Amino acid sequence: MPPVTYLEAISSGLREEMERDESVFCLGEDIGVYGGAFKITKGFLDEFGEDRVIDAPVAESVIIGAAMGAALMGMRPVAEMQFADFITCGFNQLVNNVAKTHYRWGAAVPLVVRCPSGAIGNAGPFHSQNPEAWFCKVPGLKVVAPATTYDAKGLLKSSIRDNNPVLYFEHKGLYRFPRIREEIPEEDYTVPIGEAAVRREGVDATIVTYGKMVFHSLDAAETLAGEGVETEVLDLRSLLPYDKQAILESVRKTNRLLVVHEDTLTGGFGGEIAAVVAEEAFEHLDAPVRRLAAIDTPVPFSPPLEQFFLPNTEKVTAALRDLLAY
Amino acid sequence: MPPVTYLEAISSGLREEMERDESVFCLGEDIGVYGGAFKITKGFLDEFGEDRVIDAPVAESVIIGAAMGAALMGMRPVAEMQFADFITCGFNQLVNNVAKTHYRWGAAVPLVVRCPSGAIGNAGPFHSQNPEAWFCKVPGLKVVAPATTYDAKGLLKSSIRDNNPVLYFEHKGLYRFPRIREEIPEEDYTVPIGEAAVRREGVDATIVTYGKMVFHSLDAAETLAGEGVETEVLDLRSLLPYDKQAILESVRKTNRLLVVHEDTLTGGFGGEIAAVVAEEAFEHLDAPVRRLAAIDTPVPFSPPLEQFFLPNTEKVTAALRDLLAY
Amino acid sequence: MNVETAPALSDPALAASDLDDLGLGRDDYRTLYHTMRLQREFEERVYRLFRQGRLVGAAYAGAGHEAIAAGSAYALGDADILVPMHRVIGAHFLRGHTARDMMCQYLGRANGPTAGKDGNMHCGNWDHHIVGMISHLGANIPVAAGVALASKVRGDGAVSLTYIGEGGSSIGDFHEGLNFAAVHRLPMVLIVENNKFAYSTPTRFEYACENIVDRARGYGVAGALVDGTDVRAVYKATRDAVELAREGGGPTLIEARCTRLLGHAQHDDAFYVPRDIMEEGWNNDPVTKAENLLLERKYFTREEIDGIQEEVNGIVDDAVDYAEQSPLPEPEAALQGVYAD
Amino acid sequence: MNVETAPALSDPALAASDLDDLGLGRDDYRTLYHTMRLQREFEERVYRLFRQGRLVGAAYAGAGHEAIAAGSAYALGDADILVPMHRVIGAHFLRGHTARDMMCQYLGRANGPTAGKDGNMHCGNWDHHIVGMISHLGANIPVAAGVALASKVRGDGAVSLTYIGEGGSSIGDFHEGLNFAAVHRLPMVLIVENNKFAYSTPTRFEYACENIVDRARGYGVAGALVDGTDVRAVYKATRDAVELAREGGGPTLIEARCTRLLGHAQHDDAFYVPRDIMEEGWNNDPVTKAENLLLERKYFTREEIDGIQEEVNGIVDDAVDYAEQSPLPEPEAALQGVYAD
Numbered sequence A, B: 001m002p003p004v005t006y007l008e009a010i011s012s013g014l015r016e017e018m019e020r021d022e023s024v025f026c027l028g029e030d031i032g033v034y035g036g037a038f039k040i041t042k043g044f045l046d047e048f049g050e051d052r053v054i055d056a057p058v059a060e061s062v063i064i065g066a067a068m069g070a071a072l073m074g075m076r077p078v079a080e081m082q083f084a085d086f087i088t089c090g091f092n093q094l095v096n097n098v099a100k101t102h103y104r105w106g107a108a109v110p111l112v113v114r115c116p117s118g119a120i121g122n123a124g125p126f127h128s129q130n131p132e133a134w135f136c137k138v139p140g141l142k143v144v145a146p147a148t149t150y151d152a153k154g155l156l157k158s159s160i161r162d163n164n165p166v167l168y169f170e171h172k173g174l175y176r177f178p179r180i181r182e183e184i185p186e187e188d189y190t191v192p193i194g195e196a197a198v199r200r201e202g203v204d205a206t207i208v209t210y211g212k213m214v215f216h217s218l219d220a221a222e223t224l225a226g227e228g229v230e231t232e233v234l235d236l237r238s239l240l241p242y243d244k245q246a247i248l249e250s251v252r253k254t255n256r257l258l259v260v261h262e263d264t265l266t267g268g269f270g271g272e273i274a275a276v277v278a279e280e281a282f283e284h285l286d287a288p289v290r291r292l293a294a295i296d297t298p299v300p301f302s303p304p305l306e307q308f309f310l311p312n313t314e315k316v317t318a319a320l321r322d323l324l325a326y
Numbered sequence C, D: 001m002n003v004e005t006a007p008a009l010s011d012p013a014l015a016a017s018d019l020d021d022l023g024l025g026r027d028d029y030r031t032l033y034h035t036m037r038l039q040r041e042f043e044e045r046v047y048r049l050f051r052q053g054r055l056v057g058a059a060y061a062g063a064g065h066e067a068i069a070a071g072s073a074y075a076l077g078d079a080d081i082l083v084p085m086h087r088v089i090g091a092h093f094l095r096g097h098t099a100r101d102m103m104c105q106y107l108g109r110a111n112g113p114t115a116g117k118d119g120n121m122h123c124g125n126w127d128h129h130i131v132g133m134i135s136h137l138g139a140n141i142p143v144a145a146g147v148a149l150a151s152k153v154r155g156d157g158a159v160s161l162t163y164i165g166e167g168g169s170s171i172g173d174f175h176e177g178l179n180f181a182a183v184h185r186l187p188m189v190l191i192v193e194n195n196k197f198a199y200s201t202p203t204r205f206e207y208a209c210e211n212i213v214d215r216a217r218g219y220g221v222a223g224a225l226v227d228g229t230d231v232r233a234v235y236k237a238t239r240d241a242v243e244l245a246r247e248g249g250g251p252t253l254i255e256a257r258c259t260r261l262l263g264h265a266q267h268d269d270a271f272y273v274p275r276d277i278m279e280e281g282w283n284n285d286p287v288t289k290a291e292n293l294l295l296e297r298k299y300f301t302r303e304e305i306d307g308i309q310e311e312v313n314g315i316v317d318d319a320v321d322y323a324e325q326s327p328l329p330e331p332e333a334a335l336q337g338v339y340a341d
């Protein structure tokens, strides 16, 4: 198989699951004839028909609610938010209805909500957000955020096969990112939910990150490697549940932690990671736990503002230097 | 003035603001003839009339959205969620529309959303939640959570007079809590948003908390005082912005931090506090930062389950002992 | 029947001949009446337990809604799915939840349908094809649509039946859910229980149309307006709607008019309800109405009716005893069940 | 005019006599036409800038919606409030945003209405009584209701005018917002711009009623169905609705039918739109239609029309020059403005 993009990996993962299991179907805005705003489901309508590729009205609450209803009936809906930002319109369904159902009355709700997230350049405050942290605090949900092409496919399959509701955050900036085009196995494979991956080994500091920031972190690590510093980069891949053991192990080895995410700082998921490390690996820390994230504002539109807002390789490098200088 | 309850303080604060400023009005479900589910607006309809005490349809998104519209026009709406839990139905309005308006196009949105929150005994998963953390991560919003009767009134007044949207979390368990009946000034006063209050001074450990947990924390501190340990109890009062200086100062003095909240642990606001302390007061810490919170589940209904779920004085005391034993 | 042809509430057609010919026999009437009576007695007992401090949590009742609960759920087949709201405990009974089950649920016992995780009406049970109620009004309408979507796609012939108060019909999920069901012609029936109040809020603060069913046309679905205190009228409207749905005719919006005979919940004395509304409501008490019908039509004798009453009392007594002797859950059970395996 | 009496789209009444008598003079027609032409040229330029890589962000256009934009906003008084959506930039022009303002906005300049904080149509300006658009479809309908609530309570006589696509009308906020406005008889006008598609989704997947305006009755509000390609028809319907609102008659739901003449945005070639729909749309191009009307009725000569075209070209050229020479914001400005003082 030739190398594929992250986007193609998601697409083929979804297609294979639909081929494998009749109960899997897709639901979302413009996913039919148009193939989705980002073309993830391109060709699906012809292949699977209107019953399994359902163009929904612009109404995120019923997209999620109806997915829940179908899931109760034993189906495995994969709902698409056109942009992750719009998930706020279906928020109540997710956090109160979907998430609490199994706890409350024992019915499984196996559904996936695909959320194209993140900034891709001047898309403004409503098409650039990273809303994962809201859901990482909701018991009953699972949250994943693959960074690589291999993981994109493997985690999507795991999410679809999981008997719980899973929010699948796919960073739009990775869809066609040339650097992560890769050959992936022809045969069926999955990536387990809840396991982090070490993307670079190191002994001097740990960066815990996920999504697109994995690459800024790797680049920063590479830069510092030139100066003799070995940074370990841990890609969380799953945020709820997240791989606490992997984080603690790495920090116990490197004794320094930098958490990086594209979401804004205050209340971002990085706080949880930092807090857990400060509690459970305290005596292994040789420096304060650091976080690098977007600034605490909406995502601004104009290029200088957006660049100021977003974390990038330079900012990660600077934060890492700071951490090492302590 | 005789001592009043927390509930009465909210009520009188709201009444005084409506008397003081014609642009203040109330909007919410059953707030008119019924006086609100918790009777905060009892008598308001007679006093202020239907134009200023508006019984809304059961529709939280329009309650918040309409409040925003009126606020743009220079009014100062105080919207009531019947239970804080239902704010999820107006989530998009708050986090995307209300919160971003001033940043995006410079219009002030001075509104208050009152949110009766917290567990009060067997009200189950939909009438017991503490949803503040979702909003503490939204730039453009302010979030307050008074614990005392004095603060309840003073913070409500500040919230109403603030030119920004403020979520006002009032813990239902404090409404008629006899212990916090107190005499409050006859004359107009406010409590500034963003300032914490030291509820008990101490040198051996700091508890950072807010809302009803302030009292469990004070009781735990009292217990340990009998054993010669002096615990400082810091009541945040405001969560966004929160009083970082007060937290850091206290931790620099006591060198030990326990964060306590009634919301669930993972992704709760305590993570942010713990992370900030681990970053900015690292060298002052003599022990790992600890958090105590509800367990990571929906709020269960039946008494043994709910008691197991909630933090209480015993659990705070145990966590404090643990922290001190380190 | 669609909204254009739906008889008005006062249409005598509803009251008489039309309804004599429903194909219901003596056993059917017994079941319907028994269900209504059981709802009434069960909920009265729940209120009493509350006053005695023996209940856990809050006490809601559907007094005035018994005909809607029984009449609608009785129109379902075994494979159909019930997506209930807070005033239709009778529908639970018809679907297989026993009085013992529900009392254990109200008392937070380990052997209730939610094992104490949730309380009162907030229980589902997939064995009985009952979707658990969520408090957030309207939120289960999209879910009912999704249930119906699965049935349509699979062709399993099942219909989903759900409810909302006229108050809850103001919320976005009502619109999104009904519209989605309409677009895909899903086998769903939505009953609006219009009892004139949403908590304390009268209908003039809830909607400005004449009837909620006037909305049917705006969704392109069938509509019916029925007397929700007449169990036969509710049964007929639901049965017709279920049939239409099963034949691929899509959803029906049924508005069932009734009066909430008590406050919103135990703590509410309903002081804001004008006396004439309350009086008229009690004069049209659906349970008494059904009883009178059964007597008038000579389906049952007075003695038989009294026998049912006694039977129901016994069931409720037993349910309370059983529930009070049942164990509360172990504290650590709180940790379990957040995720499915 | 309410939904019962609203003329059907093809009703010849809309086309002729009725609309000759609007009390509009030559200057009015000049303004209306100028606005429509400016919208067309401005947005074509935006598309061109996009293709040339000179734009910042995405390019949307309202081609086919110009009559709705101009005709509706022209019915407003100065004190009224505009709550616009994405296809009505003409309404911005009528309310006081200049082409320079909007081009600076599209190019993310420091001197645009949002100073680069937001892009394209996403701008409000309280000086001009324009509420900033939010992407989340429908979310500004509750806001428009709140604006109208303030006007009603204060008695300031202002009316709020807002818009939604037929696609956006599926979302909960449409229902909640319109219902709230109906209940309180708020001075609000809601125009549904029905252009047959929501992005790629045809109306059969969006709603199952015949007309969106059929929903008016279910809210108890007035309704009107108009030819959205006829600027006079839109003007008249909006003016009537604004008058009704000002007199305390509550909101009106107007459905304005038109065709989206391009893709959803620049990246979309609209391959999914059947050719006949597109052709019919272009045959009814509202700008050409207005031009023909102005010529036929001899309000303007061909030369005068050409003069307007030239003037508009000049305005757009100037706007592009001005905007491209305008400064981008300072990076640190990103930190400012999250909160009001």
Ligand SMILES: Cc1ncc(C[n+]2csc(CCOP(=O)(O)OP(=O)(O)O)c2C)c(N)n1
Pocket (backbone or CB within 6 Å): B029, B058, B059, B060, B082, B086, B089, C087, C135, C136, C137, C164, C165, C166, C167, C168, C169, C171, C193, C195, C197, C198, C199, C260, C264
């Ligand atoms: C989203 C949401 N908002 C508010 C509430 C609080 N609440 C519970 S029942 C109720 C009134 C419901 O009235 P209606 O729908 O007419 O049903 P009824 O109780 O009259 O049968 C309210 C406001 C809720 N449960 N959910």
Ligand SMILES: Cc1ncc(C[n+]2csc(CCOP(=O)(O)OP(=O)(O)O)c2C)c(N)n1
Pocket (backbone or CB within 6 Å): A029, A058, A059, A060, A082, A086, A089, D087, D135, D136, D137, D164, D165, D166, D167, D168, D169, D171, D193, D195, D197, D198, D199, D260, D264
């Ligand atoms: C809540 C929400 N969901 C999805 C979108 C993405 N989106 C933007 S425009 C659009 C189609 C809108 O169609 P319609 O309302 O008919 O307006 P039109 O573009 O046709 O004028 C969609 C799906 C959005 N902006 N907001």
Ligand SMILES: [Mg+2]
Pocket (backbone or CB within 6 Å): C165, C166, C167, C193, C194, C195, C196, C197, C198, C199
């Ligand atoms: Mg009601």
Ligand SMILES: [Mg+2]
Pocket (backbone or CB within 6 Å): D165, D166, D167, D193, D194, D195, D196, D197, D198, D199
């Ligand atoms: Mg459209």
